[in-house]
Amino acid sequence: MTAADAPRVLIIVQNLPVPFDRRVWLECLALRDVGYDVTVICPQGRGTGAFQVIDGITIRAYPPYAPGGSALSYVAEYAYSFTATAYQLARVRRAGRFQVMQACNPPDIFWPLAKLLRRVDGTRFVFDHHDLSPELYRSRFPEGARLPLRGLYALERATFRTADRVTSTNESYAAIARSRGGKDASRVTVVRTGPDPDRLKPAEADPDRRRGRRYLVAYIGVMGPQDGVDLALEAANIVVNQLGRTDVSFTLIGGGDSWDDLVAQRDRLGLQDYVEMPGRVPDEYVISVLSSADLGLSPDPKNPLNDVSTMNKTMEYMAFAMPVVAFDLRETRVSAADAARYVPANDVELFAKEIVGLLDDAETRAIMGKKGRERIERELAWQHQRTGYVNVFDELTGRRER
CATH class of the missing domain: 3.40.50.2000 (Glycogen Phosphorylase B;)
Known part of the structure; x- marks a missing residue:
């Protein structure tokens, strides 16, 4: 032809x-x-x-x-x-x-x-x-x-x-x-x-992405009113300012209708030094961050849309062999299965504690990350x-x- x-x-x-x-x-x-x-x-x-x-x-x-x-x-x-x-x-x-x-x-x-x-x-x-x-x-x-x-x-x-x-x-x-x-x-x-597992796969970690701290937690996705990035920032506030975990850096990648408001929220919480929000960035930047991060966040709150929607970011974390912390949504469970820890709907305090719990359990993170990557390669x-x-x-x- x-x-x-x-x-x-x-x-x-x-x-x-x-x-x-x-x-x-x-x-x-x-x-x-x-x-x-x-x-x-x-x-x-x-x-x-x-x-x-x-x-x-x-x-x-x-x-x-x-x-x-x-x-x-x-x-x-x-x-x-x-x-x-x-x-x-x-x-x-x-x-x-x-x-x-x-x-x-x-x-x-x-x-x-x-x-x-x-x-x-x-x-x-x-x-x-x-x-x-x-x-x-x-x-x-x-x-x-x-x-x-x-x-x-x-x-x-x-x-x-x-x-x-x-x-x-x-x-x-x-x-x-x-x-x-x-x-x-x-x-x-x-x-x-x-996701395409040949393109989205772990590369060599860049220690500089952790910005001098032991752990890196990542988010990638749209930042609109229904995407829960405000809840991720509240969770980061609990991790850093209430639980005293000054060994954790957060990088939240993406843009959207709420980006300006979310940056202002981060600054109000005094998290400028802990939470990096670069907006939309080139693929090379994304791959570098996801290859260096210890876990990924899917903070989408439970609502009529999110409960039945597939979150692309969840599967992208899995492609990079990263464990996921997510609110307990029907389709997120279908996608992630054993590669995620599920928090009762919209409970930010438990979400923050789950982040800390996984960061302190390297063996469980490795098992979850491996299961997620295998699930992507074999099924998704x-x-x-x-x-x-x-x-x-x-x-x-x-x-x-x-």
């Missing part, structure tokens, strides 16, 4: 730039490797341009919109993103029709574009189900108005109805696609966001998820039958 004959796939993602969105980037590479021509429309990352071709993947990006944190600001953000995406779509379609369009959520707003492409070009639609938008709203705005929530349920239903196939990140999400979304089980495929790695994902596209384009 020549490049001109390759089936074209369009992937739309709104909440993260590509290739920073690891799941979407692994999906892009998987499709490329079996002969698809992949184009991505997404927001621009820091320091990147509007047009890039990376490893054969075409990326068309638009300037990001920074939400203000209120429900109304998200409405404005999504309206802007839909318009910017539609504009980029009009441009990339000039090169020819797309056989398949994939939209990732949140938000659940791109189904009208899928309907338009289906009507004009016969394009099939894959809904890559990353998040539960109604539960996300309930978690961020527990006292929020009911009208926006009803609107989110309506948008979700429209997305499910429009989709030819749904790829869900775990069994909990797949069950929602079948029940709330009304999708037949044959049209729903679980594609977990498994992207290589075990990739085939099911590619099969969805092969079925929709008729390539599997041929």
Whole structure:
């Protein structure tokens, strides 16, 4: 098959730039490797341009919109993103029709574009189900108005109805696609966001990452209102200022809506010397920190969204053979199994004590880390998820039958 004959796939993602969105980037590479021509429309990352071709993947990006944190600001953000995406779509379609369009959520707003492409070009639609938008709203705005929530349920239903196939990140999400979304089980495929163990693996530890202390505790992930980084900071405060453990450094990597507030919280707690918060950093920095850390934190609090969501950071810690401390969430247990210690929901004091207990037990840390790495290699790695994902596209384009 020549490049001109390759089936074209369009992937739309709104909440993260590509290739920073690891799941979407692994999906892009998987499709490329079996002969698809992949184009991505997404927001621009820091320091990147509007047009890039990376490893054969075409990326068309638009300037990001920074939400203000209120429900109304998200409405404005999504309206802007839909318009910017539609504009980029009009441009990339000039090169020819797309056989398949994939939209990732949140938000659940791109189904009208899928309907338009289906009507004009016969394009099939894959809904890559990353998040539960109604539960996300309930978690961020527990006292929020009911009208926006009803609107989110309506948008979700429209997305499910429009989709030819749904790829869900775990069994909990797949069950929602079948029940709330009304999708037949044959049209729903679980594609977990498994890390690539060949890329994410322990390297040589860098003692400087510990900043002169015996232990290093790490966090990597988004820093939004529902991600629990504020709870991680409270736990660090207990570890350092109440339990007197001045032999522990913390490095919390990532950015998001709450980053500025979290830095201010750290400073109020007097933890500037103990907690490093560098924001989003290059992969080399992440690998260096995770290779040097003694354990990883998954402080996501129990709420309607987190309890049924798969946390990518948990599996990334496992890929680096790190034990995990997490709140007791249903899908976190499915992912981590014996590689994590589980703390009753949102109990920060017990979370802090579990951190200290594991730091003081090197033998248990080693056993848990080994189990986590083995679980990634044998069951959860992207290589075990990739085939099911590619099969969805092969079925929709008729390539599997041929």
